[in-house]
Amino acid sequence: MTSAMPQMVDDRIGDGVFRVDRSVYTDPAIFETEMAKIFEGNWVYLCHESQIAKPGDYFSTEIGREPVFVIRKKDGGIACFLNACSHRGAVLTPFKQGNANVLTCRFHGWAYASDGTCIKTKNEESGWPAETFDRSCFNLTPVACVESYRGFVYGSLNADIAPLDAFLGASRAWIDLLVEQSTEGLEVVPGSATYTIRGNWKLQAENSVDGYHVSTVHRVFAATISARESKAEYTGIKKTESGRITGSVPSAAYDLGNGHMAIWAQHTTPEVRPIWERKDDLERRLTPAQVKWILTRGRNLYLFPNMMLMDNPSTQIRVLKPIAADRAEVTVYCIAPKGESQKARIGRLRKFEDFYLTTGMATSDDVAALEDCHDGSHAALSRWNDFNRGMHAIIQGADEDAKALGFTPAACTHNWDHETLFHGFYRHWQALMNRDVPARPPRPGANGKGNGSRNGSAR
Amino acid sequence: MAGSFAAYVDDRPADKVFRVDRAIYLDDAVFAAEIANIFEATWQFVCHESQIPNHGDYFANHLGRQPIFVMRQQDGGIGGFVNACAHRGALLTPMKQGNAKTLTCRFHGWTYGSDGHCIRIKNEETGYDPARFRRTDYDLTRLPRVEAYRGFVFACLNPAAPALVEFLGEAARFLEFIAHQSADGMEVLPGSSTYVINGNWKLQSENAVDGYHVSTVHRVFGATVARREERPGYDGMMRTESGRIAGKVENGCYDLGGGHMVIWADRSPPDTSPLFEQKDRLERDYGAAKARWMLGRGRNLIVFPSLMINDFAATQIRTFRPIAADRTEVTIYCLAPRGESKSARYARLRKFEDFFLVSGMATADDVMALEDSQTGSRGRTARWGEFHRGLDSVVHGPDAAARDGKFNPVTSNNTWDQETLYHGFYRRWKALMTTEAIGAKEAAE
Numbered sequence A: 001m002t003s004a005m006p007q008m009v010d011d012r013i014g015d016g017v018f019r020v021d022r023s024v025y026t027d028p029a030i031f032e033t034e035m036a037k038i039f040e041g042n043w044v045y046l047c048h049e050s051q052i053a054k055p056g057d058y059f060s061t062e063i064g065r066e067p068v069f070v071i072r073k074k075d076g077g078i079a080c081f082l083n084a085c086s087h088r089g090a091v092l093t094p095f096k097q098g099n100a101n102v103l104t105c106r107f108h109g110w111a112y113a114s115d116g117t118c119i120k121t122k123n124e125e126s127g128w129p130a131e132t133f134d135r136s137c138f139n140l141t142p143v144a145c146v147e148s149y150r151g152f153v154y155g156s157l158n159a160d161i162a163p164l165d166a167f168l169g170a171s172r173a174w175i176d177l178l179v180e181q182s183t184e185g186l187e188v189v190p191g192s193a194t195y196t197i198r199g200n201w202k203l204q205a206e207n208s209v210d211g212y213h214v215s216t217v218h219r220v221f222a223a224t225i226s227a228r229e230s231k232a233e234y235t236g237i238k239k240t241e242s243g244r245i246t247g248s249v250p251s252a253a254y255d256l257g258n259g260h261m262a263i264w265a266q267h268t269t270p271e272v273r274p275i276w277e278r279k280d281d282l283e284r285r286l287t288p289a290q291v292k293w294i295l296t297r298g299r300n301l302y303l304f305p306n307m308m309l310m311d312n313p314s315t316q317i318r319v320l321k322p323i324a325a326d327r328a329e330v331t332v333y334c335i336a337p338k339g340e341s342q343k344a345r346i347g348r349l350r351k352f353e354d355f356y357l358t359t360g361m362a363t364s365d366d367v368a369a370l371e372d373c374h375d376g377s378h379a380a381l382s383r384w385n386d387f388n389r390g391m392h393a394i395i396q397g398a399d400e401d402a403k404a405l406g407f408t409p410a411a412c413t414h415n416w417d418h419e420t421l422f423h424g425f426y427r428h429w430q431a432l433m434n435r436d437v438p439a440r441p442p443r444p445g446a447n448g449k450g451n452g453s454r455n456g457s458a459r
Numbered sequence B: 001m002a003g004s005f006a007a008y009v010d011d012r013p014a015d016k017v018f019r020v021d022r023a024i025y026l027d028d029a030v031f032a033a034e035i036a037n038i039f040e041a042t043w044q045f046v047c048h049e050s051q052i053p054n055h056g057d058y059f060a061n062h063l064g065r066q067p068i069f070v071m072r073q074q075d076g077g078i079g080g081f082v083n084a085c086a087h088r089g090a091l092l093t094p095m096k097q098g099n100a101k102t103l104t105c106r107f108h109g110w111t112y113g114s115d116g117h118c119i120r121i122k123n124e125e126t127g128y129d130p131a132r133f134r135r136t137d138y139d140l141t142r143l144p145r146v147e148a149y150r151g152f153v154f155a156c157l158n159p160a161a162p163a164l165v166e167f168l169g170e171a172a173r174f175l176e177f178i179a180h181q182s183a184d185g186m187e188v189l190p191g192s193s194t195y196v197i198n199g200n201w202k203l204q205s206e207n208a209v210d211g212y213h214v215s216t217v218h219r220v221f222g223a224t225v226a227r228r229e230e231r232p233g234y235d236g237m238m239r240t241e242s243g244r245i246a247g248k249v250e251n252g253c254y255d256l257g258g259g260h261m262v263i264w265a266d267r268s269p270p271d272t273s274p275l276f277e278q279k280d281r282l283e284r285d286y287g288a289a290k291a292r293w294m295l296g297r298g299r300n301l302i303v304f305p306s307l308m309i310n311d312f313a314a315t316q317i318r319t320f321r322p323i324a325a326d327r328t329e330v331t332i333y334c335l336a337p338r339g340e341s342k343s344a345r346y347a348r349l350r351k352f353e354d355f356f357l358v359s360g361m362a363t364a365d366d367v368m369a370l371e372d373s374q375t376g377s378r379g380r381t382a383r384w385g386e387f388h389r390g391l392d393s394v395v396h397g398p399d400a401a402a403r404d405g406k407f408n409p410v411t412s413n414n415t416w417d418q419e420t421l422y423h424g425f426y427r428r429w430k431a432l433m434t435t436e437a438i439g440a441k442e443a444a445e
């Protein structure tokens, strides 16, 4: 794909200017280019290994516009295939998750093994001349690359990309902070919640590491929680830290490179965190820096382009699925250290519900704010989104904290309400949008509705 | 691109042909060009001044796709702003209407004065280099143009647009017929109703001044109202004019130029109008001819492209917002003379409900007809929409009634069910669609 991409990012740090054209949120043609060049041209997060623990366990999702599923093979390896029957393209499994050693298509009954081999074509003998028929022509189409980083499974439709390790880069140290919380590893707790935002996916990406909105958008959450915690029965691990939400604690924001971003803020009362019970174990196994980050710093990590890993009052994987320029689907999972005490697990789940669930007290406020931004972005007369906040305070490369933990960010500032981390996100975004991706099969116009922009993005 | 839309209007007066390709109701590319060349380039109605009487009163609306609001200023003027925070673009007010001396963004709490100045940035001191920072860089973006004519507030994204009165042209006279109905001015009554039509906005513009459909689409309304009025208690102003609906009165239509259109019909009888109580004052202040237009004739006006002012059984402002080629959002308000008697107000409201509300007996039928037209237009093998009715009776320039009313239409026609007024609408449409738009983006530079 070599369509010309207009410059949407006005990156003039020397003049004190970093701004982004608001049509990046609203323009359907930009969305189609993002699908082709970002989501279908690079690594995207698929699932966590604990969701496909046993042979035959599968998890279905999308890479860009293409349905795929990840499956645990007999040999313990992980495979990922297009979720489309080789025969006439029916979705092979309509389920989000399941276990099957053989996947049988519901349309004409063709069957596939967990390694993608076509093992049965119904009425094969009466359908094709035996001497020329080669059933292996009908094996499932594998996704070009599948790799796992410490349990987090990624896939790419484009083979021409850097290894996953290099792609994750500095953000690996942040992922490790979660993985190291248990020697048995992490598990995604059963259950998930999916909701749709009437807004662009990048607004959700920004929001996940936007410390600046917390004291405004979540002030009602904070007030409610502190009122609740003044009641007698809310003690210990059940507590959420309202001091952190009002922003009166140390914090920082990191541009981790490759579009990844992160923020942290100090826990005012780290002993209320479910992980506190493992303090001794952590201190024995890990470096002092890791222990400090795990126990005392609430962290939001955004992994470009479609996953967020939160370790604040509770722990969360949030997966982002762009549907259209003005629609994004979000699915949230609670991820937890295996083997934690029942008490810790209950504290974690209740706090997960408080903040992250759509039925909770915070996420719906975030969604309202995002939708406000999406609607406001249609005002082309007011063209630019401003990301100047914190520009005077940028530290290039690793600060002392980063050195101690052992990662090298592109830049940081020591205030989570600074916006300079978004510079990394949008620079990476613009670079990918300007880059050509290898040609893939042409894609016809969407659903026959004659949406010109879709037709315009044929590759 | 722009040129390719010209063929959609087949305008050949010499051959007595005027037809419109039905693709104009369907095509996404046409719709996108309409947003750029019409809704984001010409004057659009925003609200009535009575909806923002006091300092800090604001009213939010859209110009094309762009969210905007107007706000009454401290000096009594009207400011117009983009409804998007200067920071990261959140809608500054998600409300349709309100009062606020300062508006605070719900996302990160930036605050703006009623004059659009940014007056507070949350944690400003820790966010920016004081040597470089100017809060005035973050004032709200002002709309290039905001003007009011006799209480009707319009805004325009095109800085080079002509003055509002010039844009209104002959339609201004019809706004005056409304505005002069009370010595104290007009007021929009509290409450509104919003509904979405699965059809193109131009079908709504056409419908607003389509006398021809009334005796068909609204025959049930006419019959119902006539029967009801046989019963005791329905007399005087409570009556609706079923004679008019049946088409038994004098009527006509005008192409006012600039795409503006109007139809009229005699009231039968005029004392059914809530305005009748002011007959003497109107005749004294404005003379018999103008009073006849204000009181004796019901009128539907389209101010191009999408403001409808209705003064028949009741008085209405109807505006519509194009959402997609096949989707239009309509909002209606009752507009009334300040200081009218309680019985007049009561009759006005009941008749407003009867006809105009979605829960009434007429609007639902109109919506059905529009949606039928939208669906039928997809039959592309039958390509053309016909606008030939009345070609033989059309009068160029004013007829007698127009001369009486002191306005100068492009054409007049002898009944309200002629279709020659649409020629003006579609000529204006074609003219705008075949010029390069002043894109709002360029205006923003």
Ligand code: FES
Pocket (backbone or CB within 6 Å): A085, A086, A087, A088, A089, A090, A105, A106, A107, A108, A109, A110
């Ligand atoms: S489409 Fe799957 S067997 Fe026919």
Ligand code: FES
Pocket (backbone or CB within 6 Å): B085, B086, B087, B088, B089, B090, B105, B106, B107, B108, B109, B110
């Ligand atoms: S978007 Fe309005 S304050 Fe940030």
Ligand SMILES: [Fe+2]
Pocket (backbone or CB within 6 Å): A207, A213, A214, A217, A218, A362, A366
């Ligand atoms: Fe939030």
Ligand SMILES: [Fe+2]
Pocket (backbone or CB within 6 Å): B207, B213, B214, B217, B218, B362, B366
């Ligand atoms: Fe009608």
